[in-house]
Amino acid sequence: MATQPFMPLPGGLHLPTFKTLSASRPLAEAPLPAELVFPLQLRGGINAVPTVSAGQRVLKGEVIARAAFENLPPLHASSSGIVRCIENRLLPHPSAMEDLCIIIDTDGLDEALPLQPRRHFSLESRETLRAWLIEAGVLGLGGAAFPTGFKVDPGKRRVDTLILNAAECEPYITCDDSLLQHFPHEVLQGAIILMHILSVEQCIIGIEDDMPEACRSLENALRARAYSGIRLQRVPALYPSGGEKQLIQILTGREVPAGGIPADIGIVCQNVGTAGAVYRAIEYQEPLVSRIVTVTGHGIHEPRNWITRIGTPIAHLTAASGGYTNAAERLIIGGPMMGFAVSDDQLPVTKASNCILVAGHEDLPEPPEVMPCIRCGACAEVCPAGLLPQQLYWYGRADNQERLEQHELFSCIECGCCNMVCPSHIPLVQHFRASKGKLTLKRREREKADHARVRFESRQSRKEEEKRSKAEATRRKREALNLNTPEVTHTEAN
Amino acid sequence: MLGVIALVLIFALLGSVLGFSARRFRVEGNPLVEKIDAVLPQTQCGQCSFPGCRPYAEAIARGDADINQCPPGGQDGVDALAELLGVESKPLAAEPRAEAGPVVALIDENTCIGCTLCIQACPVDAILGSAKHMHTVIASECTGCELCLPPCPVDCISIVPVKTGIADWKWPAPDDKVA
Numbered sequence: 001m002a003t004q005p006f007m008p009l010p011g012g013l014h015l016p017t018f019k020t021l022s023a024s025r026p027l028a029e030a031p032l033p034a035e036l037v038f039p040l041q042l043r044g045g046i047n048a049v050p051t052v053s054a055g056q057r058v059l060k061g062e063v064i065a066r067a068a069f070e071n072l073p074p075l076h077a078s079s080s081g082i083v084r085c086i087e088n089r090l091l092p093h094p095s096a097m098e099d100l101c102i103i104i105d106t107d108g109l110d111e112a113l114p115l116q117p118r119r120h121f122s123l124e125s126r127e128t129l130r131a132w133l134i135e136a137g138v139l140g141l142g143g144a145a146f147p148t149g150f151k152v153d154p155g156k157r158r159v160d161t162l163i164l165n166a167a168e169c170e171p172y173i174t175c176d177d178s179l180l181q182h183f184p185h186e187v188l189q190g191a192i193i194l195m196h197i198l199s200v201e202q203c204i205i206g207i208e209d210d211m212p213e214a215c216r217s218l219e220n221a222l223r224a225r226a227y228s229g230i231r232l233q234r235v236p237a238l239y240p241s242g243g244e245k246q247l248i249q250i251l252t253g254r255e256v257p258a259g260g261i262p263a264d265i266g267i268v269c270q271n272v273g274t275a276g277a278v279y280r281a282i283e284y285q286e287p288l289v290s291r292i293v294t295v296t297g298h299g300i301h302e303p304r305n306w307i308t309r310i311g312t313p314i315a316h317l318t319a320a321s322g323g324y325t326n327a328a329e330r331l332i333i334g335g336p337m338m339g340f341a342v343s344d345d346q347l348p349v350t351k352a353s354n355c356i357l358v359a360g361h362e363d364l365p366e367p368p369e370v371m372p373c374i375r376c377g378a379c380a381e382v383c384p385a386g387l388l389p390q391q392l393y394w395y396g397r398a399d400n401q402e403r404l405e406q407h408e409l410f411s412c413i414e415c416g417c418c419n420m421v422c423p424s425h426i427p428l429v430q431h432f433r434a435s436k437g438k439l440t441l442k443r444r445e446r447e448k449a450d451h452a453r454v455r456f457e458s459r460q461s462r463k464e465e466e467k468r469s470k471a472e473a474t475r476r477k478r479e480a481l482n483l484n485t486p487e488v489t490h491t492e493a494n
Numbered sequence: 495m496l497g498v499i500a501l502v503l504i505f506a507l508l509g510s511v512l513g514f515s516a517r518r519f520r521v522e523g524n525p526l527v528e529k530i531d532a533v534l535p536q537t538q539c540g541q542c543s544f545p546g547c548r549p550y551a552e553a554i555a556r557g558d559a560d561i562n563q564c565p566p567g568g569q570d571g572v573d574a575l576a577e578l579l580g581v582e583s584k585p586l587a588a589e590p591r592a593e594a595g596p597v598v599a600l601i602d603e604n605t606c607i608g609c610t611l612c613i614q615a616c617p618v619d620a621i622l623g624s625a626k627h628m629h630t631v632i633a634s635e636c637t638g639c640e641l642c643l644p645p646c647p648v649d650c651i652s653i654v655p656v657k658t659g660i661a662d663w664k665w666p667a668p669d670d671k672v673a
Contacts (some may be wrong), residue, residue: 045661095663430668437664449536452637455618456538456546 007253009246011384012238013417015337017171017210018363022296025304027178030293030320032079036104036311037348039091040065042072043147050102056083060112061287064102073137073147078289078309081106092333092347094340101348104311121193121282129197129282136281137288137351142244142271143334145352148278151270152197154263162200163251163262163269164191166207166214167235167242170335172363173355175292176272178305180207180214183276184221190275191230193282198268203230205272206247210237239337240415244269246384258411273354293349295321299328299358308349314356315345327360336364337416371424379418379428385411389418389428396435401442404435412436526555533574537566538617539639541588546617554579562587566639596656597638599631605650612642612651 040048048065051074052058058077066074081104089101121129134149142165164187168176180187191203207215218232235241235250245256247269254265262269270278273291280286289310296303301322308317314331318324332339333353349356357363379389387408395403409432418428530551537547542563544550553559554575561575565588576583601612601621608626620636623629633656642651 041660045659091660093660093663094665095660097660097663099660427668430665433665434667441664445535448637449534451635452536452538452618453531453547455620455635456536457548459617459619460546 007250008236009238009241009250009384010386011382011417012240012246013382013420014237015171015239015420017237018296019172019174019177019210021172021298022294022303022305023174023177025302027182027292027305027307030306030308030312030317032106032108032110033309033312033316034106035084035313036078036081036106036309037089037313037346038064038075038077038102038104038311039089039348039350040075040086040100040102041091041093042067042070043145046070046072047100048072048075050086052083052102054083054085057081057107058083058104060110061289062113064104071134073134073139073149075102076137076287076289076310077104078311079104079106080109080111090344090347092342092350092353096343115285118285122196126197126199129193132285133278133281136277136286138274138277138281139288139351140271141273141277141291141351141354142242143338143352143354145350148270148274152194152268154198154268157263158266159198159263159268160200160202160266161252161268162191162195162198162203163248163267164203164205164272164275165242165244165247165269166205166211166218166272167247168211169208169237169239169242170337170355171239172296172357173294173335174296175294175305175354177211177214178294179273179276179292180211181217184217185225186276186279187272188218188221188225188227188230188275189283190277190279192227193278194268194270194275195229200268201229204251205230205232206235206241206251207232208237208241209234239417240384240413243384243413243415245413258408288351291349291351291354293317293353294355295358296355297328297332297358297363298360299325299330299363301325310349310351312349313346314342314349317349317356318345318358324358325360327362328358329361330359330364332357332359332364338414367427368425370426373424373426376423378421378423382417382421384415384417385413387412389432392435393426393428393431396431399438401439404439409435409439524552524555527551529578530554530575533567533571533578534564535566535571535637537637537639539566539637539641541565560584560587565589595658597653598633598636598656599638599640599642599651600654601629601631602650602652603628603630605648607648607650609647611645611647615641615645617641 042048046067049068050065052064058064059080060077062077063074064077084103084105086100086102088098091097091099130149130153134147138148139145140148166176166180195203205218215234222230222232233251240246241250244262248262248267249255252267256262257264277288281288290307291310292305293308294305295317300318304321306317330341331345332341333356334340335355336357339357373390373393375390377390383389391407392404392409395407412432414429414433416429422428531548534547534551540546542550544553550559554561561579562572562584564571565586569586572586573583606628608623608628610625612629613621613623617639618635618637620632621629621642622632638653640653
């Protein structure tokens with residue numbers, strides 16, 4: 001096993017991790033909540049269509065909604081119960097928008113759908129396995145929630161390496177850590193299945209060197225059974241080495257091109273939690289109905305990791321963790337660096353929620369007053385994507401979209417390192433997010449305008465064609481008349 | 495004498511190169527029109543008094559039209575044209591549209607009598623229907639140009655803002671007041 005990473009991360013920050021807060025208590029299964037909430041919102045603004053109606057009984061693992069036309073992972077009930085209603089609820093999203101959600105009253109029986117017998121995965125075709133993953137609702141559990149079934153379909157690109165991301169670099173979060181400590185074999189089996197689907201020979205598990213217990217657990221598991229082709233690689237604990245592109249660069253030295261995906265350079269990267277979900281989906285036909293969620297922060301009495309059903313209201317988890325302390329100030333979904341604040345603890349846990357941070361004053365102090373940029377360049381030194389945040393900031397303020405694109409605004413992974421080091425306390429990432437939104441809107445408008453132009457022009461040419469053919473028809477009719485009555489033509493000519 | 499011959503030869507050579515490249519690399523149409531057309535919003539609404547975006551672009555390129563006649567493009571559009579043409583920007587000639595953001599036409603299907611007049615008026619073929627049958631707007635193709643409004647004999651078309659969902663949501667800019 002190699003111990004030295006291929007190359008160090010450009011930039012990055014050593015942050016106080018506060019991981020012992022939640023890691024000090026053992027992993028446990030969260031008690032069954034009375035109510036489960038499933039937002040119908042799928043990827044890209046597409047709403048799933050409910051396949052159940054109010055009053056209907058559903059079982060654990062039953063599909064309750066799926067996209068009408070698109071081949072997207074459906075929604076599954078995460079416990080048995082009665083569908084109470086389908087109503088507008090606040091979404092766990094930074095926009096704080098409302099949208100339709102399916103509400104299920106659980107019945108406490110936790111009765112699951114019966115299983116169909118299946119052959120061993122190695123006998124099935126890769127397409128079938130991908131379809132199973134989509135049908136089981138397996139999404140990337142690292143935070144981006146991209147459907148795994150699509151990610152393991154690189155198309156014409158030649159993939160040679162699978163990377164499992166165990167570099168849980170964001171402070172406070174320990175859900176992957178506890179997963180690896182308790183279920184190392186599930187993760188490794190999942191890796192074997194993913195390697196089979198991708199037909200790759202090599203898998204690297206990148207793990208931060210400040211997770212010794214998880215690392216030991218994985219090493220033991222690797223020794224206990226013969227997992228061929230899987231290698232464990234420690235990387236120095238440095239935020240944000242767990243970013244997908246960053247980890248790939250550290251482990252392989254290959255850089256994902258701007259605007260590209262890892263498959264372009266022959267790599268598919270998955271979170272370790274996703275690998276575990278892949279194993280359960282393929283081996284036990286178990287849809288993704290639960291995940292490990294870290295409940296932590298100085299605003300909670302007993303921070304810990306919970307095996308949580310998707311759809312569990314946050315308030316239920318915080319209550320199970322001993323409730324809020326007097327220090328509790330803000331509720332964050334995700335970590336302190338990349339998470340977003342929400343205003344309501346009735347919001348449900350989704351497949352993307354890895355952490356519920358109940359932040360006290362010491363976790364997230366009030367940001368000091370913003371001062372003008374002094375062009376010190378500290379932000380550029382810590383940027384893991386090798387960007388020039390100070391330039392992006394100025395171009396963003398000036399709304400100079402051409403320059404923003406030239407300076408690769410869209411390569412910004414919004415890790416927040418530049419915010420942390422800025423001596424003027426400028427909220428750079430927030431500026432970049434706003435600039436990205438504006439640029440995306442502009443691009444969309446441009447695309448729409450181009451589309452309208454094409455339609456307008458084809459309509460114009462069709463109209464002209466119609467006019468021409470009409471004129472042609474009239475001319476031909478007249479000619480035919482003339483041929484039949486030559487005398488008339490003659491007299492007319494005279 | 496030798497110098498004269500040499501000069502004549504050089505001129506003849508350069509002349510033929512120029513003549514060749516004039517034919518070989520000839521640019522069809524006016525490239526400026528293309529550039530102006532690319533900036534215009536392509537609603538094809540005719541509010542600029544020209545029958546579509548391209549005719550307006552041609553008029554600007556000829557110098558027959560001012561750059562501030564496109565209400566859907568808004569002040570941003572005027573500024574973009576000013577920058578492209580290297581002239582001073584000026585305020586928009588017409589009042590910009592009341593609704594902020596994109597709009598589409600919506601046919602009240604209970605009132606529609608199926609006269610097909612709006613279908614003929616639509617510059618981007620975004621209305622579907624046939625004679626004496628109900629018509630409907632294909633929202634994804636509609637540019638919100640309002641050209642279908644005047645011909646409708648029963649006033650069953652209204653212009654509504656595009657429904658925005660979570661996919662259209664954008665992070666707001668932070669409100670730090672430091673310049």
